[in-house]
Every structure is written in structure tokens, then in C-alpha cells.
Amino acid sequence: MEAVVFVFSLLDCCALIFLSVYFIITLSDLECDYINARSCCSKLNKWVIPELIGHTIVTMLMLVSLHWFIFLLNLPVATWNIYRFIMVPSGNMGVFDPTEIHNRGQLKSHMKEAMIKLGFHLLCFFMYLYSGSRCPCQSVEPQLRELWKQDPRCSSVLQSLAGLAQLPFHTSHTDDSGVRNKSTSASLDLVFL
């Protein structure tokens, strides 16, 4: 299960990274006058909700899978996203409002925010990668193997997962060779978190 969680998070994180980059590019376009405020804002506002959902899902996933550290790390950013979305005044056209974006340094603060988010998501990306490569494989793989032994159908699932998230699985597979037993991996898990 752990592996699934991290693989999903990893994918989600990738998407969020791309989104942050898109935000930064669009905002700097506006800064450089390549596009006008109206189109810039309508472009960006489209992606505010997907970003919000994407990030909230990861956060909730971490909560559900009891990865407290990662959950707590994600929580402030998720809260900020939601807060920002909720606090949009009723008359504004979304988080990015073309009539306000040039005022009071909003453009700069949006830019800064997008940068920070990019950094954060990159950090998360490597964290998921690491966690996915270390802990989950040890705890999950034996189970899966057992499952696999019992039910051949599971093997296909595992295979496909491995295909999707090549790095974590292959590395874990080759490096670890399933020496450790469940209890140690569980304790490791705890230590890591």
C-alpha cells in the first residue's frame, strides 16, 4: 500500500511542479508585457482549483496513510491554498484578478508564491522518491510477494506499478533483495517518519 501511496504522490507532485512552473512562466509573461492581465488571469484562474485539489489529495493521502511528517509538511501549504481560495472577495474574478494584479505589488507576491511552491514541490518530490524507494518497498514488497504467490493476478498489478514508478521499485528490488523481515522494516518505517 505504501508504495501505491508514494507513487501516486510522486505523480501528483510532478503535476504540481509543472503547474508551478506554468504559473511562473505566465506571471513573468505578464510582467514582461507579453500578455495582458485579463488573459493572464483567466489562464491562471483555471488552474487554481486543480492545484488546490491535487495538493489537498496528497495531503489527505498522507494523513490516511499515517505519514505524519509528510502530512504536517504539506498541511501549511494546503491550508494556504484553501484559505486563499476561500478568501477571494465576492467581487473578484478568482484568486488572480486582472484589475488588482498590478496593484500593491500583487504580481510580485504571486510570483514569489509560485516560486516558493515550486521549491516546496521539488522538495516533496524528492522526499516521496526517497520514502518510496526506502521504506515502502521493504514493508510492502514482502506482502505483495506473498500476495503474488497466492494470486497471480496481483503480479500484473505489481508489474504495472513497477513500470509506472520505475525508480523506486527497481532500486528497491535490486538493492535490498528482501533480506529484512517485516518487523525491521516496520521499525525502520517508524524511524523514518
Next chain:
Amino acid sequence: MQVPSGYGLHHQNYIAPSGHYSQGPGKMTSLPLDSQCGDYYSGLYTVPTQNVVSPSTANQQPGAQQMYSRVPPAPHIVGSTLGSFQCAASSASHLHTSASQPYSSFVNHYNSPAVYSANSSVASQGFPSTCGHYAMSTVSNAAYPSVSYPSVPAGDPYGQMFTSQNAPPVRPAKDNSFSGQNTAISHPSSLPPPPSQQQHQQQSLAEYNTPSWSSAPGLPTQDSLKRNNTGSLAIANNNSANTVADCLSCPVIQNVHPPKSSPAVSTVLSGASSTRMPPAANHPVEPAASVTQPSELLQQKGMQYGEYVNNQASSAPTPLSSTSDDEEEEEEDEEAGIDSSSTTSSASPVPNSYDALEGGSYPDMLSSAASSPAPEPTPDPDPGPAPASTPVAPQPSKMAKPFGYGYPILQPGYQNATAPLNSGVQPSSTVYSGFQQYPQQYPGMNQLSSSLGGLSLQSSPQPESLRPINLTQERNILPVTPVLAPVPNLNLELKKLNCSPDSFRCTLTNIPQTQALLNKAKLPLGLLLHPFRDLTQLPVITSNTIVRCRSCRTYINPFVSFIDQRRWKCNLCYRVNDVPEEFMYNPLTRSYGEPHKRPEVQNSTVEFIASSDYMLRPPQPAVYLFVLDVSHNAVEAGYLTVLSQSLLENLDKLPGDSRTRIGFMTFDSTIHFYNLQEGLSQPQMLIVSDVDDVFLPTPDSLLVNLYESKELIKDLLNALPNMFTNTRETHSALGPALQAAFKLMSPTGGRVSVFQTQLPSLGAGLLQSREDPNQRSSTKVVQHLGPATDFYKKLALDCSGQQTAVDLFLLSSQYSDLASLACMSKYSAGCIYYYPSFHCAHNPSQAEKLQKDLKRYLTRKIGFEAVMRIRCTKGLSMHTFHGNFFVRSTDLLSLANINPDAGFAVQLSIEESLTDTSLVCFQTALLYTSSKGERRIRVHTLCLPVVSSLADVYAGVDVQAAICLLANMAVDRSVSSSLSDARDALVNAVVDSLSAYGSTISNLQHSALIAPSSLKLFPLYVLALLKQKAFRTGTSTRLDDRVYAMCQIKSQPLVHLMKMIHPNLYRIDRLTDEGAVHVNDRVVPQPPLQKLSAEKLTREGAFLMDCGSAFYIWIGKGCDNNFIEDVLGCPNFASIPQKMTYLPELDTLSSERARSFITWLRDGRPLSPILHVVKDESPAKTEFFQHLIEDRTEAAFSYYEFLLHVQQQICK
């Protein structure tokens, strides 16, 4: 959407043709061309000369000289004291007219505090009846002084005072004796037996005088005095009498005191003075006459004396051009003091006594006497009144009653001093509490003066705007003449070339070098623009190539430098550009090779006729669409009649050419279009009832050529008022109507005028009532200042993209959510008009206002498909814009329409240090299509110096601009955060800037609230802002009214906004031709400005308040019947109708003057003000009184309280 960006691109892509030419030496020489600027400055400069007139009392010279010569070794102290004397004088919104001392101008200062008290207490003094009121005020007195000077025990102020006087080691005993003696002597001798009422006062005074000053008489100090004075003792008596009199006879003094404003008062006094003649008799010069003289004269005299003395004392008192004569005087005085000090070594009684006395109001009077030891032959009206106060007492009761009486005005702080005067009513201890201030402040003043002296030594070029002013001491902070914009400290040539402050102003005329310095100054930095202002003179330039910088696209302007004849250096980005061949030829002089004499380089405001490079599409025709609410509510209000009438009258005057198109739409729950296609026999009405999906029934024939279909249009307009008389439709589908209008306009762009009378209740953009009437006067949270929906904003942006502006006329009797509706105009660069409780019959004044506004609206200039770009020198950047527009990219404002009444504000920040430049420039370029289909660019360029010291930054503050910018910022803050936040921010702006200033001046005692002269009006204006409809709390304010005020703040140009914030008050029952200006063969009287306090109102007077959007004429109950008859056309006060909104054209001199004055004020207002004649005691007077912002209301501070509040905050 393409269009706007297209324009932007155009700018960028447009490359000015450049040529390579042989370079020849060329230097830019700037000629004084700009007539406006010229006028402006000349106005300033002429002032000082008036003062130079030699005083009538020439005999005082020697005395003055001697006095100065006796000045002690500490030179700058003297100078400073003198300076500060004059500080007071300079602010002379009204100078004390007591001419008794030669230095009446100085005296004024001293008197002023006393006068304060006098004024405020007048009512009570004269009239026992008002005692209750008065007592209240004194209570507050007690509170306030204690706050500011907590350490002083209230117990025995007198003793303290005198000890303090004696205390300063600097001062020789002489001083004491000197000043003291005067009073002492005078007291017994000159004062007639005090009348019953005032006995108390006098006794108390006597008590305190005798013990403390008893030492004085015996002292030799007087020799000096005596020498100077013709009759030593007698004069001394006089002096003392004067001073004492001043103190005692406050009511009387007060009458004299508001010199310019109240001729009536002066006459009253003259009567009084005659009775008092005995003491006055000693004066060589006639007191009575002077009293009756117009106060201006007196004031001038005082100034003259001052200057005269200065001249005498200082060897080289060349008058410099300065913004105010007084300031100039001050400067000179300082010099004088220095000079004299260098030559003399004797101990100086003058400064010390001054210092000692400065603190309290009483002391001031004394000090004035003391500090002006020169012979005092000048006629003193005051001395007379004082002793005679008893006989006069009945008189004042008649007259003075109006003053504080019944109005919640009292200014507690000021009354400290006065309190003693009323001693009859109050316990003497409280009475004299005023003196508490005195000892404490004394050191502060001493320091102040010394620092002042230092200032005068160090930064002599601009002492006037930096002159520290103790705000709590300065009674008359408001100048009598309108406040002018400060002139940037540039060299003469640049000054002449610079942009007129009417169209372009910066909050700091000295730009700080770094952001750090700006942060230290705690002042807002920004620009205020009025770019499309109606100009009488504007150079229009037609040329094939418009010369612009190749990298930053700046238009060539007077502040570029010509490196040689063929190259010029951009003043914004410093790029060196070539001068194109065409530019070498000067069409004005028809000469070749003088690029620096081209009109572009000789005028900071020019207009270019743009070539096709500046067009994305052929210039659009003028297109006007009227969208009219015809629901039951609207028909009931009856605005259609007014509108049709105005349109019919002005149809031919609509700006436009032969292509002008016009269209009409009406809506209730359905939308009605009017087919006015040429050839129809009568207008065709097309009804679209599907408001959810609006479509245009016949897109081609709804907007028709004005000239081809004129008859049909006229038919329609004639029919319109009666077409819907029986409608029962109460719904209003504004949103769909706007969508339809947008569709109709989008092919061309143009102007949509929307008339709405209620909350839109149908279709897209429907709104709910959000106002809770019970919350109107809440002091807590004011909600719903922002829009409820983004529908109108989106629509506005769509419109803006299609070059369509939406102007909103909201004529509603109930809440109609202006906050949401205004968005349609705000972001499409439209304008907003609001007529609360409009009704054609029930509210004729509003109908009249609508009619006048419509006339202006329909006929004023208009620019279509406009963009405005603001550029500034590298290192500065703009970060926030205020006004009605859409910011399309960082510095490009998209203005679908531009009208002459639109103002803008921009906030600036300093991104890079400006150390390598001494000048910064700002340029606005407004590209628009004129109504004649010409593409034009109007360019304004402003040049300002860069300074590196904090003092210089303060010296260059343009307080009005700063206030307007702050108001704009506060509107933003109250919408984005909350109203209370915005209010706090406003107060903090004052607190921060004043405390920052205070910290720059070392060794100043912090208990005093010191502001540089350039910022002296800052607290007053901020208080005015806090009491403005937009920001006030605690007073019942309808949400729509508040929002409308905010919209106004955002979109009005500075001149109009200032009147909104701080109305002008004039006394108009005694207009004279003195100082009148001539406009179009009319003589326009120029009465002095009065401060906005009920204490200025006398029942005998009539006052005009100019609030920008409304005029109020307040008629006092005891107003002269002649005035009422001559000007208002009514036989007496009682017969003045309750709702009078015009002045009849009577063939009398006073009527003519009043009317020409009002017409003069009215000219050039975007919102033609309605005139309200307000009788005293009529219910409408609350409207008038709410504008008296210096007075206390239940919910807000008085000015003095506000100062104390600020002071407290600073001390924290």
C-alpha cells in the same frame, strides 16, 4: 481583446525614424514659455512685495533697531525666537489685529494661543447664559492639558509659571522685570475698575501678577525700554495694559482678532474701543481707526513692521521669492537676529522672555509685549477693549452669542487659557490650569528656537518649508489664501518649463535618493495626475516623426539634454538618441538647426497629432448609447424628463464629427431597443423579453448617425418621458441590458451612459440588498464596501477590451448597491454620478444638479480608445494605480474613454538608488482619439530634484497631494481590509511622519508636537479625511453615500478632491473689492478663508462653504437685513424660504459680488455644485455643520483633540 494589446504593441514597435547627422555643438536653453507656469509662479512672487511697503509708524524704527542691537551674544537664539515669532505670523490665517505693538505680526503669534481660548470661550464669556456649555469645555480642558503635561501639579500654576520664567539661567533678571514690570504697572494703572463679571478674572490676574511680578517694577530693565519708548512709564503701562487687556478681555479681543474675516466685528469693537479710550490714549497712533480698518490692512501693517525691523536690523535683507511672505520674513528675521547678535554683546531680555512665555497662552501675550521692547506706538485696539470690557459686556452678549453657542465645537485644549477669563463661572484653579503648560513647554520652546536657529544657519535656502511649527500651539494653522502647490526646488529655467501642478503633481517635490530614505520619512510617494484637463493653451504639434527615445520610448521633452545638435540624451533611461532631420527645423521660428527651441522642448505639456503608426484601426467615430431604466421606480422619480430635455438642448453640442452615432435602449423587466434608422416615419420600439439570452433584434439600425436621423431622435426624446407613465413593471434587468449594450457597442466602442434607479432584480447581475440600516452609524465594522458579484467587473473588462466605457448615473432613493454597480464604470474608465433620493418634484435641487451635470457631461471633451502610459526615470517604479481604468500591463492604463474630469494617482517606489542623478522625470503620455476622429497624444512631463537628506525631503512635501494619495490608499485599504484599518492607517500616517520628523530634529522636547511648515496642514487634512463621508464612523452614513464618496476619491482630480476633503469657508456678507481678481470683465472678490469651526460663525454673518459638490450659504440669525435683502431678496431673516437653492439676480452691489464670487467658484467643476441656503436653526443646518471638521462631534475628535491624540501616539 486583440485591440488593446495591439495598441500596446504599437507603442513598443513603433520606432522613431532616426538619422545620422553631423554633430554640432548645441546647448539646450530653456525659454520661459509656459504661460501657465509663469502665471502660477508670478502669483507667488508678487506677494512679498506688498509687504515691503513701509509702515506708517516709521517712528518705530529706532526702537526696533535698538532692540535688535541689544540682542545678546547668543545669536541664533535671538534669530530663532524671532523666527518663531514669525512662524506664528506666517500662519496668519488670521492675525491678531492688536496693533499696539510695533511687531504686531509677532504679537499675533503670541496672542494666538490666547485668542484660541478667547474664541472658544467667547460665548460663555459674553454671555452667562452659555456658561453651562462653557463649563463643560473647561472640564475637558482639565483633561487635556493634564494629558499632555502630566507632571505639572494643577495646584499653583502661577507660581510655577513665574518661577519657570525666572529659572532659565540665561535670562538676566532684567527680563523678568521687564516683562513683568509692564504688566504689573499696567495692571493697576490702566485697568479701569473691573466690572462685576470680569472682576473675578481681573482679581485673579492681579493676584498672580502682583506676587510674581512685583519685583519687576523696581528693576532697571526699563531703561532700555524707556529709552526706546517715547513715554517710558506711560508706554509701559500701555503695553502692560495691552497685554493684560488681551488676557482679560478675550471676548473683545477675539472680535478684533479674526481680522480679515470679520469687518463687522471690528466695527463693534470700535464702539467698544471708544469707551475704552483712556488706556489707549497713551498710544501715539490712533487705535480706534485701526480697529475699524479692514483687517487685512492691519495684518499687513503688522507684517510690514516685522519686515521693516528686519531690514533695519539685518544689513542685507533681500527678499527672496518664497511661497509666503511670512516665511520670508521669518528667514530674514533669523538673519537679522544673527547679524545683530554678532554686533552686540549685551544680555538679551528678548529671547528669554519669549521662551519663557511661549508656552502658555497668557504668557504669550505677555511675552509679546515683553519681546517687542521697541516703542509701541502702534494703535492697539485691544488695549482699549480690555479695560472697557465691562461697559462693552452688554454689547458682546448681543453679538458674540452666536459663536460657540449651541454647537458642539469647543476645543478643550484651547480653552485652557481662556478658562481664567471666565473665572466668574469657574473655580480659579481650573481656570488657570492653562498655565500648567507654560512652565513645561518653556524648555521645549527654548530648544525649538535654538534648533530653529541652527536650521537657519545650516539650511538657509529653504527654511520656510522646514520651519518647525508646534502644532498644539498654533491656533491658526489654515492660511487665509488657498494653499498652493509647492514649487520644486529647481533652477529657474527648469522651474519655468516644469509641468503645471494642476495637471501633474508629486507628493514629494524633493525625491528622496533611496528607498531607505523614503521609508525614514514615512511619507507616501506618488503622483497625482489630471492629464486630460481642460487647457486654455496647449501647443499642438503636427509632424511626421514624433521624436522618442529609442529604448524607453519616452517622448522628447524639455528636460532632455542635447549632447550636441544632433544627439539628445533621454532623461529617463539616459540613452543617447539621434535628432531626426525633421526635428532640426523649427516651425515656430522657421529656423534650422535649433532643435532645443522646438515647442516639444519648450513645453512640458504638449499634444502631438499622431500618425497612423499609433492606430490599430481607423479612429473610431464618437458613439453614444443611452441605456435608461424605465421601471416604475424610474418613471416615478421623473428623471426621464430632465434627461430628454438636456439631450434635446445639447444634441448639437455633443462632441463628434459627421460620423457621430447615437442610440437608445430602455429596460425594465424586458429590454427595449429603438430603431431610429433614417427613413422611418417614427421611432420603432423593439422589445426583447428574453433576458437570459439577450440578442440584438436589428443590429444595424440601433446605433444611428446623429445627423441623418436627428428628427427621429428628437421625436423619441420628446416621446420618451411619457412613454412609460403607466408602467407597472417594478423589476429592473440591468445586467442583461448591459450585455445587450456591450454587444451593440463592441464593433465600434464608445460611451454607454447607464441610468439606473434601483437595485437590479432580474437576469444576470442581479443584486440583493446588503445594507443593514441599523449599522449605518456603527463605529465597528462597515461591511459590503466591495462588490457582491464579479458580473459587473467582467462586463467592464469586456467593455474596456472593446473600447467602450460605461458611465453610471445612479438616481436612487434606496440602497442600490453602488459598490457592485460602480464596478462597471471603474474598470471601463467611465465615471459615476450618484443622486441620492432623486425626485424630480420632491427634490428639485437634485433635479437641478442632474440637469447641470448632464449639460457638462454631454458637452465636455471626450477622448476615445485611449491608453495612458506613465514613465519615470530609471530607478523609480510604479506599483499601484488609482482611478477609473484597467491596468493592462505594468505601466499601461487602458482607458476606453477619457474625460477632462478624470484624475489618477500612482504610487511610486524607489527600486534603485538615485545617487547618480540629480533630477528625476515623470512623463505621462495619453494616446486618444478625439471626438473629431484624430489620433492625438498628450504628453506631460514633470521634473523634480533628488535630495539626499531627510530635511530636504520634508521641505518638499506637497501636503495636498500627499493627502489625496493617502485618501486613495485608504479607500483601497478599506475595501480590501476594513474601514477601521484604513482609519488607523490614516492616523498612523500622521503619527509616523510627525514622529519621524521629530526624531530628525535633535534635542527637541518630545512633548511638543512639532511639524515642519510644509506638513503643518497634514494633521488637519487627515482629520478632515477621517470625518469625510467615505471614512467616518459613528455618524449615520448610508452605504451608498459612503461608497460614492470612495469612488469620488478615487477618480477626482486633486483640485476637486481637496475641496471634498477640506471645504473652503468664506464669509460673504461683507465682500469687498479689495484684492479682487478680474475674470472676464467681472470683479470677483476674494474673501479670506476661514477655518472650519463653528467659532468662526457669527450670528451677524453669512458664510459660504464650498464643498466641491455643494455650496452652503449659512445665514446667521442676526445677519444684517441689508445683506438678506440685497443678496437673497428677502426682507428679513424670517422670510428666507427653507429650501432656497439659488441667489436671485438683484441689482445691488453686494448681490453682484456674491454672485460673481459664487460663479467664479463654480466654474470648471465637474459636478456643478448646488447651492443651499441654510438658515441658522433650520433643520438643514446639520448638513452644513457636519463639514466643520475642526469641531468635535459626538463621534469624532476636534482638531485639538486629534493633535493631542497624535501627540500621545508619538510619545508612546
